[in-house]
Amino acid sequence: MPAYYVASDIGGTFTDTVVFDDSGHVGRYKSATVPDSPATGVLESLKIAAADRELSLADFLGSVETFAHGTTIATNAMLEGKAKRVGLIQTRGFADTLAIMRGFKSQGLDEEQIKQFRTLVKQPPVVPRRLIAEVTERVDYAGRIACPLDEDDVRRAVEQLREAGAEAYAVSLLWSFKNPEHEERIAELIQELVPDADVTLSSSFLPRIGEFDRTLTTAVNASLRPLLRTSLDSFAGVLADAGLRTDPLLMQSNGGLATFTEVEKRAAATVMSGPVGGVIASKVLGDREDLRNIVTTDMGGTSFDVGLVLDGRPTMSNTTAIGRNQLALPSVAVRAVGAGAGSIASVTNGVLQVGPESAGAQPGPACYGRGGERPTVADADLVLGYLNPDNFLDGRMRLDTEKAREAIRTHVAEPAGLSIEDAAEGIKTIVDARMADLVRQVTVEQGYDPTDFAVFAYGGAGPLHAFSYGAELGAREIVVPITASVHSAFGIGCSDLTMVEERSLPMQSSPGQTDFAADIDPAEVTQVFAELRSVAAGNLGNAGVDEETIEYAYTVEIRFRAQIHVLAIPIEPELSGEFTASAVNGMVDRFINTYEGRFGKGSAFPDGGVEITTFRVVATAPVASADLDVGTDVRGTAGEPGRRKVYAGGEWNEAVIYTGDHLEPGFEFDGLAIVELPDTTVVVGAGQHARVDAFGNVHLEGDLR
Numbered sequence: 001m002p003a004y005y006v007a008s009d010i011g012g013t014f015t016d017t018v019v020f021d022d023s024g025h026v027g028r029y030k031s032a033t034v035p036d037s038p039a040t041g042v043l044e045s046l047k048i049a050a051a052d053r054e055l056s057l058a059d060f061l062g063s064v065e066t067f068a069h070g071t072t073i074a075t076n077a078m079l080e081g082k083a084k085r086v087g088l089i090q091t092r093g094f095a096d097t098l099a100i101m102r103g104f105k106s107q108g109l110d111e112e113q114i115k116q117f118r119t120l121v122k123q124p125p126v127v128p129r130r131l132i133a134e135v136t137e138r139v140d141y142a143g144r145i146a147c148p149l150d151e152d153d154v155r156r157a158v159e160q161l162r163e164a165g166a167e168a169y170a171v172s173l174l175w176s177f178k179n180p181e182h183e184e185r186i187a188e189l190i191q192e193l194v195p196d197a198d199v200t201l202s203s204s205f206l207p208r209i210g211e212f213d214r215t216l217t218t219a220v221n222a223s224l225r226p227l228l229r230t231s232l233d234s235f236a237g238v239l240a241d242a243g244l245r246t247d248p249l250l251m252q253s254n255g256g257l258a259t260f261t262e263v264e265k266r267a268a269a270t271v272m273s274g275p276v277g278g279v280i281a282s283k284v285l286g287d288r289e290d291l292r293n294i295v296t297t298d299m300g301g302t303s304f305d306v307g308l309v310l311d312g313r314p315t316m317s318n319t320t321a322i323g324r325n326q327l328a329l330p331s332v333a334v335r336a337v338g339a340g341a342g343s344i345a346s347v348t349n350g351v352l353q354v355g356p357e358s359a360g361a362q363p364g365p366a367c368y369g370r371g372g373e374r375p376t377v378a379d380a381d382l383v384l385g386y387l388n389p390d391n392f393l394d395g396r397m398r399l400d401t402e403k404a405r406e407a408i409r410t411h412v413a414e415p416a417g418l419s420i421e422d423a424a425e426g427i428k429t430i431v432d433a434r435m436a437d438l439v440r441q442v443t444v445e446q447g448y449d450p451t452d453f454a455v456f457a458y459g460g461a462g463p464l465h466a467f468s469y470g471a472e473l474g475a476r477e478i479v480v481p482i483t484a485s486v487h488s489a490f491g492i493g494c495s496d497l498t499m500v501e502e503r504s505l506p507m508q509s510s511p512g513q514t515d516f517a518a519d520i521d522p523a524e525v526t527q528v529f530a531e532l533r534s535v536a537a538g539n540l541g542n543a544g545v546d547e548e549t550i551e552y553a554y555t556v557e558i559r560f561r562a563q564i565h566v567l568a569i570p571i572e573p574e575l576s577g578e579f580t581a582s583a584v585n586g587m588v589d590r591f592i593n594t595y596e597g598r599f600g601k602g603s604a605f606p607d608g609g610v611e612i613t614t615f616r617v618v619a620t621a622p623v624a625s626a627d628l629d630v631g632t633d634v635r636g637t638a639g640e641p642g643r644r645k646v647y648a649g650g651e652w653n654e655a656v657i658y659t660g661d662h663l664e665p666g667f668e669f670d671g672l673a674i675v676e677l678p679d680t681t682v683v684v685g686a687g688q689h690a691r692v693d694a695f696g697n698v699h700l701e702g703d704l705r
Contacts, residue, residue: 002021002022002023002063003021003022003063003064003065004019004020004021004060004063004064004065005019005020005021005064005065005066005493005624005625006018006019006020006046006049006064006066006067006068006493007067007068007069007277007489007490007492007493008042008045008046008067008068008069008070008489008492009069009070009274009277009486009488009489009492010033010038010041010042010069010070010071010072010274011033011072011274011300011301011302011488013032013033013300013301013302013340013341013342013360013364013460014030014031014032014033014041014300014301014460015030015031015032015033015038015041015042015044015045016028016029016030016045016485016486016488016489017029017030017031017042017045017046017049017486017489018483018486018489018490018493019049020493020625026483026490027049027052028483028485028486028678028679029045029046029048029049029052029486029679030045030393030460030485030486030679031044031045031048032044035360035362038071038072038073038231038235039234039235039238039239040238042069042235042239043057043238043239043242046060046061046242057242057243058242058243059243060243061239061242061243061244061245062243062244062245064244064245064246065246065624066246066249066493066623066624066625067239067244067246067248067249068248068249068250068251068257068492068493068495068623069235069248069249069250069251069489069492070250070251070273070274070276070277070488070489070492071231071250071251071270071273071274072273072274073227073228073231073232073270074224074227074228074267074268074270074271074273075271075272075273075274075322077223077224077227078220078224078271078322078323078325079322079323082227083220083223083224083227084167084168084198084222084223084224084225084226084227085131085165085166085167085168085223086126086127086131086166086167086168086169086170086219086222086223087131087132087133087158087161087162087164087166087168087169087170088127088131088132088133088161088169088170088171088172088215088219088222089132089133089134089135089154089157089158089161089169089170089171089172089173089186090132090133090134090135090172090173090215091134091135091137091138091173091174092134092135092136092137092153093134094134094174094211095129095132095133095134096129097172097211097212097215098125098126098127098132098212098215098216098219099125099129100212101122101123101125101212101216102212102326123323123324123325126216126219126220126223126325127170127219130164131161131164131165131166133156133157133158133160133161134157135149135150135153135154135157135186136149136150136153137149137150137173137182138174139173139174139175139176139178139179139181139182140175141175141178142178143175143178143179144179145179145181145182149181149182149185149186151185151189154185154186154189155189155193158189158190158193158194159193162193162194167198167226168197168198168199168200168222168223168225168226169190169194169197169198169199169200169222170199170200170201170202170215170218170219170221170222170223171183171186171187171190171199171200171201171202171218172202172211172214172215172218172219173186173202173203174211176201176202176203176207177202177203177206177207177208177209177214177503177504180201180203180204180207183201183202183203183204184201184203186201187199187201198222198225198226199222200218200219200221200222200225201218202214202215202218205217205218205221205265205266206218206221206328206329206502207502207503207504208328208502208503208504208613208614209504209506209613209614210328210504213319213326213327213328214328216325216326216327216328217268217327217328217329220268220322220325220327221266221267221268224267224268224270225264225265225267227267228263228264228267228270229264229267232248232250232260232263232264233260235248236248236260247259247260248260249497249623250263250270250273251270251273251274251276251277251492251495252266252269252270252273252276252498253269253270253271253272253273253276253320253329253330253331253332254269254276254316254329254330254331254332254498254500254618255276255279255280255314255331255332255495255498256495256496256497256498256499256500256618256620257492257495257496257497257498257623258497258498258499258543259497259542259543261542261543262499262539262542262543266329268320268327268329269320269329269331269500271320271322271327272320272322272331272332272334274488275298275305275307275334275336275488276307276314276331276332276334276488276491277487277488277489277490277491277492277495278296278298278305278307278456278458278459278487278488278491279296279307279308279309279314279332279334279491280314280332280491280492280494280495281458281481281483281487281488281490281491281494282294282296282307282309282456282458282481282487282491283309283312283313283314283491284490284491284494285456285479285481285483285695285697286309286312286454286456287312288695289479289693289695289697291454291479292309292310292311292312293308293309293310293311293452293453293454294308294309294453294454294455294456295307295308295439295442295443295450295453295454295455295456295473295475296308296309296456296458297435297439297455297456297457297458297459297462297466297469297470298458298459298462298487298488299339299340299341299435299457299458299459299460299461299462299465299466300340300341300459300460300461300462301340301341301342301358301360301460301461302338302340302342302343302358302360303336303337303338303339303340303358304336304337304338304339304340304434304435304438304459305334305335305336305459306334306335306336306438306439306442307332307333307334307335307442308333308442308443308448308453314332314333315332315333316330316331316332316333316568317330317331317332317333318330318557318566318568319331321335330500330502330568330616335438335441335442336438337355337356337434337435337438338355338356338357338358339354339355339356339377339431339434339435339438340355340358340377340459340461341365341376341377341378341381341460341461342358342359342360342364342365342376342377342378343355343356343357343358343359343376343377343431344357344358344359344374344375344376345374345375345376345377345380345408345411345412345427345430346374346411346412347411347412347415347416350415350416352412352416352423352426352427352430353430354377354427354430354431354434355431355434358376359372359374359376365377365378365379365404366379366400366403366404366406366407367379367382367389367399367400367401367403367404367407368397368399368400369398369399369400369403372407373407373410374407374411375404375407375408375410375411375412375427376407377427377428377431377461378399378404378461379403379404379407379408379424379427380404380408380423380424380425380427380428381428381461381464382399382401382404383401383404383405383408383420383421383424383647384421384424384425384428384646384647384648385644385645385646385647385652385655386464386646386674386681386683387399387464387681388644388657388676388681389401391676391678391681393679394678394679405420408420408423408424408427409423412424412426412427421647422650424647425647425648425650428465428468431465432465432468432469432472433469433472435465435469436469436472436473439455439469439473440473443473447598450473450474450475451474451475451476452476453475453476454475454476454477454478454479455470455473455475455477455478455479456478456479456480456481456487457470457478457479457480457484458480458481458483458484458485458487458488459484459485459487459488460485460679460680461680462480462484462680463480463484463485463680463681463682463683463698464680464681464682464683465683466478466480466683466700467671467683467684467685467688467700468683468685470700471685471688477699477700477701478699478700478701479697479698479699479700480682480697480698480699480700481697482695482696482697482698484677484679484680484682485677485679485680486679493625494625495623496620496621496622496623497540497543497545497620497621497622497623498618498619498620499536499539499540499618499619499620500536500616500617500618500619501532501533501535501536501539501616501617501619502532502614502615502616502617503528503531503532503614503615504613504614504615505524505528505612505614505615506611506612506613507519507520507521507524507525507611507612508520508561508609508610508611508612509561509588509609509610509611510609511561511607511608511609512607512609513609514606514607515581515585516584516585516588516610517580517581517582517584517585520584520588520612522578522579522580522581522583522584523578523579525579525584525612525615526578526579528615529554529579529615529617532615532616532617533552533617533619536550536552536617536618536619537550537619539619540619540621545621546621549621549622550619550620550621551619551620551621552617552618552619552620553570553617553618553620554570554571554615554616554617554618555568555569555570555571555615555616555617555618556568556569556571556587556612556614556615556616557569557612557613557614557615557616558587558588558591558610558611558612558613559610559611559613560595560604560605560606560608560609560610560611561608561609561610561611562608566613566614567591567594567595567598568616569587569590569591569594571583571587571590588606588610591610592604592606641656641657641658641662641673642656642657643655643656643657644657644674646672646674648672648686653672653686654672655671655672655673655674656669656672656673656674657673657674657676658673658674658675658676659675659676659677660675660676660677660678662675663675663692663696663698664692665692665693665694665695665696666691666692667691667692668689668690668691668692669684669689669690670684670688670689670690671683671684671685671686671687671688671689671690672684672685672686673690675690675698682698684698684700685700687702688700688701688702689701689702
């Protein structure tokens with residue numbers, strides 16, 4: 001029996017699964033997501049994979065060496081307000097930390113919402129005031145105990161929170177990352193009073209400077225841990241009952257995998273679990289084709305996600321955005337708008353709008369025939385002729401064109417005074433423009449030239465719309481990966497086990513000092529990194545990793561003294577021994593160069609001194625997997641292409657219709673053309689030229705401006 005390596009991504013509409021085998025071939029499978037039972041959707045896709053190999057589900061799962069998946073559990077719980085109620089304990093006098101927050105009223109809002117000045121307010125705190133209690137204690141900036149912990153005060157606080165309905169507990173005290181003694185004692189007292197309570201301590205979960213960020217992230221983590229644990233245990237149990245013998249792994253927001261045991265402690269680190277997989281996959285395929293700068297665009301059923309790969313590396317962020325909150329956890333930088341195939345179109349005061357509301361998996365677009373009555377982007381694509389109603393999900397679901405036309409007629413065409421076809425084209429034009437705007441925000445507004453990038457288009461609907469939104473950007477080329485419809489799952493399957501450990505230990509240089517190592521002790525820097533490395537290695541060791549296989553990357557967060565915000569500076573080459581004075585000065589020089597590259601020549605002020613705030617170690621270890629051989633089974637065995645009318649530019653045009661069997665390596669063709677694959681549809685616009693590379697990926701070139 002061959003060995004299989006499986007990865008799944010549970011999306012809002014569909015669950016995607018990829019199966020790698022010993023030969024390196026990648027099988028692609030999709031099934032409908034079951035919102036109330038995510039494991040059910042995964043099992044359905046696995047049944048299809050097993051049948052494709054003429055195996056029973058039990059025999060197939062019994063041969064799986066590695067199973068990894070991405071989840072939306074934490075994301076949905078945050079966005080839908082279904083996380084557990086958290087009782088938060090803080091230093092006396094600081095219970096309003098979360099309510100004061102940053103004060104940025106526009107955080108997490110789209111352009112239309114930001115314009116509504118009369119209703120523009122800060123988001124509600126993640127923990128209401130009635131569930132926050134203060135205790136008497138104080139640790140100063142150096143970690144010295146200025147006021148002992150009042151344990152009777154703690155007992156009163158815990159009782160107060162329990163009576164208020166707390167289902168989990170978070171503790172975030174001032175300067176606890178310098179001295180965790182008080183937080184650790186509070187945890188002991190909580191366990192005495194509320195046995196088996198879930199407790200998250202900021203000093204162990206996120207030992208970094210920044211009172212508000214640390215408190216917010218700790219509280220969110222506490223609210224998500226019980227939910228994630230229950231869901232993961234159920235998920236693992238269902239798969240084990242079906243025949244899986246290995247322990248599943250889970251994708252984290254930082255782009256790496258972790259065991260269920262480890263990730264349960266860091267529940268908040270999974271809120272971008274699914275979307276980051278596509279960025280990792282784009283990096284992997286980009287390496288194979290020597291594409292170093294990539295804009296990743298993922299159009300699924302509910303959202304459109306954009307990330308960047310710069311010089312062969314996914315762009316990272318110091319924070320993770322979820323709803324209107326910024327968590328102080330590193331993540332692959334992904335920005336999103338509510339623009340997916342399921343985005344609902346409507347007319348308000350004569351103006352056509354698309355999204356951010358989505359039809360989701362249930363009932364879904366009107367054309368699914370599951371009870372949905374409101375028109376979506378997918379309905380428009382079908383009415384315009386881009387989608388073949390008999391080819392959806394490899395023919396397993398037939399789309400209803402008449403229901404799509406009726407939904408658009410009722411809710412868009414008649415209210416706007418348009419024909420059904422013009423209304424459908426208006427829906428497509430608006431959603432394409434929204435997606436192009438987001439890509440410009442990630443590139444042009446960050447100082448990058450889109451002509452220096454290839455656009456990777458994936459997700460179930462990305463390959464259909466990329467010819468349009470990519471053309472607005474003037475990108476060098478558009479690449480539709482052969483794994484497009486399951487690209488995030490593919491990236492999850494290509495990821496490594498990853499452990500991130502960080503610690504704040506502020507170190508400053510004196511104003512006017514150019515020898516930064518004179519104030520920033522290289523020995524102390526070496527010791528901090530060594531301690532973080534040891535913890536990360538130990539956690540990976542608990543997952544059965546051979547220490548010799550672990551690779552480490554080191555980062556520091558630096559700012560000029562008296563500044564608030566920091567820049568994350570990777571240290572190269574990787575540290576392998578003692579940190580020298582030369583390395584300290586080189587690290588600061590790299591910060592200054594990065595700063596001036598971001599804010600302009602001469603903007604740096606090194607004479608004012610610099611401050612290192614936080615040290616971070618990222619440890620990675622490879623996961624058992626196959627050598628990839630994506631797409632090379634395509635042999636171009638199809639006959640003559642077909643023809644179909646497509647409505648574009650206000651008139652019907654004839655498009656050439658290809659299938660996946662036409663796409664042998666080296667095949668080239670011109671648009672207007674449509675490629676109907678079993679799991680997605682690729683559109684090549686008029687004036688564009690397409691070529692198929694050695695792996696089966698489709699490259700669009702030509703009229704991209």
